[in-house]
Amino acid sequence: xxxxxxxxxxxxxxxxxxxxxxxxxxxxxxxxxxxxxxxxxxxxxxxxxxxxxxxxxxxxxxxxxxxxxxxxxxxxxxxxxxxxxxxxxxxxxxxxxxxxxxxxxxxxxxxxxxxxxxxxxxxxxxxxxxxxxxxxxxxxxxxxxxxxxxxxxxxxxxxxxxxxxxxxxxxxxxxxxxxxxxxxxxxxxxxxxxxxxxxxxxxxxxxxxxxxxxxxxxxxxxxxxxxxxxxxxxxxxxxxxxxxxxxxxxxxxxxxxxxxxxxxxxxxxxxxxxxxxxxxxxxxxxxxxxxxxxxxxxxxxxxxxxxxxxxxxxxxxxxxxxxxxxxxxxxxxxxxxxxxxxxxx
Amino acid sequence: xxxxxxxxxxxxxxxxxxxxxxxxxxxxxxxxxxxxxxxxxxxxxxxxxxxxxxxxxxxxxxxxxxxxxxxxxxxxxxxxxxxxxxxxxxxxxxxxxxxxxxxxxxxxxxxxxxxxxxxxxxxxxxxxxxxxxxxxxxxxxxxxxxxxxxxxxxxxxxxxxxxxxxxxxxxxxxxxxxxxxxxxxxxxxxxxxxxxxxxxxxxxxxxxxxxxxxxxxxxxxxxxxxxxxxxxxxxxxxxxxxxxxxxxxxxxxxxxxxxxxxxxxxxxxxxxxxxxxxxxxxxxxxxxxxxxxxxxxxxxxxxxxxxxxxxxxxxxxxxxxxxxxxxxxxxxxxxxxxxxxxxxxxxxxxxxxxxxxxxxxxxxxxxxxxxxxxxxxxxxxxxxxxxxxxxxxxxxxxxxxxxxxxxxxxxxxxxxxxxxxxxxxxxxxxxxxxxxxxxxxxxxxxxxxxxxxxxxxxxxxxxxxxxxxxxxxxxxxxxxxxxxxxxxxxxxxxxxxxxxxxxxxxxxxxxxxxxxxxxxxxxxxxxxxxxxxxxxxxxxxxxxxxxxxxxxxxxxxxxxxxxxxxxxxxxxxxxxxxxxxxxxxxxxxxxxxxxxxxxxxxxxxxxxxxxxx
Numbered sequence: 001x002x003x004x005x006x007x008x009x010x011x012x013x014x015x016x017x018x019x020x021x022x023x024x025x026x027x028x029x030x031x032x033x034x035x036x037x038x039x040x041x042x043x044x045x046x047x048x049x050x051x052x053x054x055x056x057x058x059x060x061x062x063x064x065x066x067x068x069x070x071x072x073x074x075x076x077x078x079x080x081x082x083x084x085x086x087x088x089x090x091x092x093x094x095x096x097x098x099x100x101x102x103x104x105x106x107x108x109x110x111x112x113x114x115x116x117x118x119x120x121x122x123x124x125x126x127x128x129x130x131x132x133x134x135x136x137x138x139x140x141x142x143x144x145x146x147x148x149x150x151x152x153x154x155x156x157x158x159x160x161x162x163x164x165x166x167x168x169x170x171x172x173x174x175x176x177x178x179x180x181x182x183x184x185x186x187x188x189x190x191x192x193x194x195x196x197x198x199x200x201x202x203x204x205x206x207x208x209x210x211x212x213x214x215x216x217x218x219x220x221x222x223x224x225x226x227x228x229x230x231x232x233x234x235x236x237x238x239x240x241x242x243x244x245x246x247x248x249x250x251x252x253x254x255x256x257x258x259x260x261x262x263x264x265x266x267x268x269x270x271x272x273x274x275x276x277x278x279x280x281x282x283x284x285x286x287x288x289x290x291x292x293x294x295x296x297x298x299x300x301x302x303x304x305x306x307x308x309x310x311x312x313x314x315x316x317x318x319x320x321x322x323x324x325x326x327x328x329x330x331x332x333x334x335x336x337x338x339x340x341x342x343x344x345x
Numbered sequence: 346x347x348x349x350x351x352x353x354x355x356x357x358x359x360x361x362x363x364x365x366x367x368x369x370x371x372x373x374x375x376x377x378x379x380x381x382x383x384x385x386x387x388x389x390x391x392x393x394x395x396x397x398x399x400x401x402x403x404x405x406x407x408x409x410x411x412x413x414x415x416x417x418x419x420x421x422x423x424x425x426x427x428x429x430x431x432x433x434x435x436x437x438x439x440x441x442x443x444x445x446x447x448x449x450x451x452x453x454x455x456x457x458x459x460x461x462x463x464x465x466x467x468x469x470x471x472x473x474x475x476x477x478x479x480x481x482x483x484x485x486x487x488x489x490x491x492x493x494x495x496x497x498x499x500x501x502x503x504x505x506x507x508x509x510x511x512x513x514x515x516x517x518x519x520x521x522x523x524x525x526x527x528x529x530x531x532x533x534x535x536x537x538x539x540x541x542x543x544x545x546x547x548x549x550x551x552x553x554x555x556x557x558x559x560x561x562x563x564x565x566x567x568x569x570x571x572x573x574x575x576x577x578x579x580x581x582x583x584x585x586x587x588x589x590x591x592x593x594x595x596x597x598x599x600x601x602x603x604x605x606x607x608x609x610x611x612x613x614x615x616x617x618x619x620x621x622x623x624x625x626x627x628x629x630x631x632x633x634x635x636x637x638x639x640x641x642x643x644x645x646x647x648x649x650x651x652x653x654x655x656x657x658x659x660x661x662x663x664x665x666x667x668x669x670x671x672x673x674x675x676x677x678x679x680x681x682x683x684x685x686x687x688x689x690x691x692x693x694x695x696x697x698x699x700x701x702x703x704x705x706x707x708x709x710x711x712x713x714x715x716x717x718x719x720x721x722x723x724x725x726x727x728x729x730x731x732x733x734x735x736x737x738x739x740x741x742x743x744x745x746x747x748x749x750x751x752x753x754x755x756x757x758x759x760x761x762x763x764x765x766x767x768x769x770x771x772x773x774x775x776x777x778x779x780x781x782x783x784x785x786x787x788x789x790x791x792x793x794x795x796x797x798x799x800x801x802x803x804x805x806x807x808x809x810x811x812x813x814x815x816x817x818x819x820x821x822x823x824x825x826x827x828x829x830x831x832x833x834x835x836x837x838x839x840x841x842x843x844x845x846x847x848x849x850x851x852x853x854x855x856x857x858x859x860x861x862x863x864x865x866x867x868x869x870x871x872x873x874x875x876x877x878x879x880x881x882x883x884x885x886x887x888x889x890x891x892x893x894x895x896x897x898x899x900x901x902x903x904x905x906x907x908x909x910x911x912x913x914x915x916x917x918x919x920x921x922x923x924x925x926x927x928x929x930x931x932x933x934x935x936x937x938x939x940x941x942x943x944x945x946x947x948x949x950x951x952x953x954x955x956x957x958x
Contacts, residue, residue: 020804022816051799056644059807067804067817072796074647075806076640077670083605083637087644087652088796090628091603095648095796113640116633316628323623330625332596332763335589341579341760342381344570 013044031182031208056085058105062129065100079110118172120312133214166289175200183222234302239272355414357422362431364407367509372409383570386413389421401463415569419865433464454487514552576759583722583751588618590729598769603650605641612683635663646676649795655681677736684748695936696749699912715743716890720864723758782815789834839891849882852902860886870944
């Protein structure tokens with residue numbers, strides 16, 4: 001791991017090196033194609049040798065992802081990707097372990113593994129494709145489907161409240177939390193690239209269009225005409241502003257976010273909330289995450305938070321090294337004969 | 346007054362009291378000392394599922410039984426010769442198990458109206474003559490303990506807690522054992538609490554001296570060292586032995602050991618034990634649930650570790666789907682199931698053998714795994730090594746069955762030299778030339794190509810794979826071929842395991858077939874019925890899937906086959922199915938091991954109830 005810089009210099013990959021060459025079998029127009037393309041584009045810049053990158057997935061459309069990457073890959077079972085990835089990472093901490101998953105796989109059946117991987121800050125990079133629908137099983141509502149959504153399994157509309165994955169990740173202690181859009185390739189590349197550099201659990205929620213079962217779910221956020229008014233890009237140290245001409249801003253009134261008009265002669269850019277992604281206090285992250293619940297508020301895209309805290313895998317290795325330094329390397333003699341024995345002649 | 350010493354062959358002692366009375370500790374101290382005296386021994390605890398049931402109640406009684414001998418023994422004994430009862434409830438629960446003329450040492454101070462009532466005694470059994478067929482030794486244990494500690498500043502409660510060591514001291518005197526081993530243990534245990542150390546040491550001594558001085562005892566007993574095979578020994582419980590076995594397999598294979606596990610009775614001690622071995626590089630991941638336990642282990646297996654998950658029946662149910670993934674991806678994985686009474690939460694602290702069919706078949710699809718079963722606490726060590734060997738050699742999940750009786754029971758393990766253990770030879774694939782993830786060797790084993798190896802980047806997963814190449818395949822014929830490969834690979838394991846050796850004649854009237862923890866009881870029962878002139882043979886199965894190659898042939902040579910097991914006939918079902926051989930069942934579902942006498946009775950019955958004559 002100390003040789004990382006050398007590795008960057010010696011390994012020169014291209015996007016093509018990360019394609020397994022297998023026919024990609026997502027539906028035409030699926031947002032997954034874009035996510036795959038952006039990952040393949042950014043992978044050469046991870047600074048990792050190809051053989052040290054592992055993609056783990058669960059079950060669902062998104063989870064076919066590893067088959068298309070020319071790295072080590074494991075398409076596992078529904079919901080268990082984070083747990084299996086944890087085993088891979090602890091077995092060999094030198095590997096860079098990525099998880100490709102969906103909203104059903106990670107927020108529903110795999111919810112427990114997700115929150116505990118976040119809590120333990122295991123050095124995994126989780127890319128969750130959120131299309132707010134079960135695609136592979138052909139159109140039932142998911143834990144991120146909006147309340148009242150009519151689907152095949154909710155013909156009269158759902159009565160469930162959805163999960164907000166940013167809140168779940170933040171509440172569980174994830175040390176890097178971001179959101180991006182399948183239809184914003186540059187931004188998505190940036191998020192993936194930044195996640196790859198983060199030391200600790202990185203979570204990226206990608207809003208992804210399912211053209212078959214939930215077409216257009218994110219169009220207000222992704223299409224040119226509506227995007228400026230519906231999306232606010234989070235940038236560290238920059239004020240929260242949005243709109244076609246950056247004419248609107250967000251001000252914090254105590255713990256209440258308020259939309260302000262920067263051209264009304266009363267407010268100015270100096271009134272705006274300045275985004276601090278390194279703030280370890282999660283209060284403001286929750287306020288940001290809540291924008292999607294507030295009518296008229298733009299959806300934040302970008303890095304909500306990132307901070308450094310000890311990772312499980314590094315601490316574990318350190319503990320083993322400390323005990324070895326204190327007790328010496330274990331041997332069979334020590335294991336079996338050290339104490340409590342007696343001899344029969 | 347000099348007291349006479351009488352030499353006896355073997356003794357069974359049961360310590361019983363409230364679950365807070367320290368009976369497990371008292372028993373294990375007596376065991377450690379006795380082991381070092383060179384006796385053969387076998388122990389079994391019996392404790393309630395509740396950590397602290399109401400004091401004095403019948404449900405709160407905790408027991409520890411120890412059988413030690415000057416000859417080779419296999420079980421903790423059917424009927425105790427000595428019962429140490431710390432209160433009326435302990436007496437009530439245990440008196441029915443005692444041998445005729447057994448000695449009962451009771452703490453008379455605990456026999457007050459309140460405790461008698463809690464134990465549901467209408468009258469005081471120490472006074473009403475109901476114990477007349479036993480040798481009752483009433484001792485004021487609490488009072489004697491308190492007076493020995495009078496001048497210490499400990500609280501009354503703390504002082505009273507020492508009374509188990511008074512009883513221990515007395516037992517040491519009665520059975521002619523030194524107190525120094527326990528003294529030393531106390532010194533290390535309470536090195537930072539000098540007053541507690543002083544109190545316990547003083548009480549231990551006082552108990553010992555009480556035996557010497559009081560006139561109640563005229564005789565002490567001695568059990569000479571057993572003639573065991575030469576070697577260095579240590580006493581192990583089944584769970585401890587399993588943990589040592591897996592660390593040994595890690596050393597033998599040169600692979601890092603990874604355990605993914607979630608605490609569950611009666612398997613948690615394996616997790617606890619292994620978490621101590623950081624100096625061996627062991628990684629113990631205490632997972633968020635049972636599924637994560639096995640899933641993380643599968644991840645670790647993919648990445649090249651010796652991967653292990655440990656659990657009990659309920660956990661094995663939760664792991665079923667992931668074990669199927671292990672079968673499909675053909676990764677080496679060891680799953681330990683320390684069985685307990687089921688179904689559902691069942692009897693968590695009690696023993697049973699009722700997960701055999703779950704281990705064999707408890708997965709969707711055709712998902713064969715190797716199934717092994719340890720036969721004694723010490724055998725858990727050898728079977729742990731064996732489970733690892735098979736998993737790694739054949740790239741296959743292996744389920745090792747233990748149970749509560751083995752997990753908590755203990756016996757001496759003759760420690761083998763490392764070279765005496767089977768070799769565990771692991772070869773990672775490194776050559777990209779001609780590599781395909783599902784190509785196979787002569788044993789149908791696919792290559793283990795771990796992440797980090799240049800040029801071997803590949804993808805595996807739970808979807809059916811194309812034979813040899815490993816790409817996703819939904820082809821009809823391919824699925825059939827792969828299903829057979831997975832089955833045949835497990836069957837090929839039979840070529841690397843020992844054939845059965847029949848104990849007794851190789852043909853005849855009756856063959857007893859057993860598996861798992863019933864081994865010791867059956868061996869003892871056979872000794873007895875053979876003395877009566879019954880000609881009974883026996884084979885014991887440590888390998889259940891696949892069976893040893895010669896099992897069918899052996900079964901064919903006997904008129905009758907008797908299968909005792911602690912379930913409703915799960916091995917019986919497998920034997921009938923595989924060999925078309927009818928078997929006589931002997932089943933017990935009481936959360937307790939068979940008694941030797943129960944096996945003897947059934948054998949006698951099979952022979953026509955008249956000793957076969």
